[in-house]
Amino acid sequence: DVKVTQSSRYLVKRTGEKVFLECVQDMDHENMFWYRQDPGLGLRLIYFSYDVKMKEKGDIPEGYSVSREKKERFSLILESASTNQTSMYLCASSLARDPDTQYFGPGTRLTVL
Amino acid sequence: AQTVTQSQPEMSVQEAETVTLSCTYDTSENNYYLFWYKQPPSRQMILVIRQEAYKQQNATENRFSVNFQKAAKSFSLKISDSQLGDTAMYFCAFMKFRSEKLVFGKGTKLTVNP
Helix, strand or coil, rough: CCCCEECEEEEEECCCCEEEEEEEECCCCCCEEEEECCCCCCCEEEEEECCCCEEEEECCHHHHHHEEEEECCCEECCCCCCCCEEEEEEEEEECEEEEEEECCCCCCEECCC | CCCEEEEEEEEEEEECCCCCCCCEECCCCEEEEEEEEECCCCCCCEEEEECCCCEEEECCECCEEEEEEECCCEEEEEEECCCCHCCCEEEEEEEEECCCCCEECCCCCEECCC
């Protein structure tokens, strides 16, 4: 079974802090994604990576950056956390040859105070 | 840009009954995929069912089936013999052919009552 794990289920940070959210997948997937989930808004794509060191902006990249130094790991970085970044963050991965099946992690619920 | 609309924010159904969740989408593409994802409370999002637009036959997975109307750009999910474990958020999603990116609707919260 594909396994996508996220470093924390719950995280509380203060405004202005630098925040790292980590995602790891164990199935050698080329594609990795970060989504933000908010009630009434569904899931929105923040960033996407299709290979190591490669990234592409999604629909809402402002205030976020990403890092992919190894194939299995994709990090989301909030350079200076703000209260409007309080949300559920979901990571997902997929194979390049089978891109239409994404596997999701359990999510990290981030609260910025 | 593609958009996905789920017009029912919340729905409820009695155990063992059938429920249909609605989804419409807007695209100028001819080749694409459509999906229903399920997110149970405090649990991971999982794929329920998917449909390739070039296939006329509606997809089915056990108690889950879709009604895909390409001309109407409609993709509804039917859950038969509803079970308590079907209680979840359900998201409809769209992917262009040869794209890696999903576009999600806002979700429908389904509650199955005993």
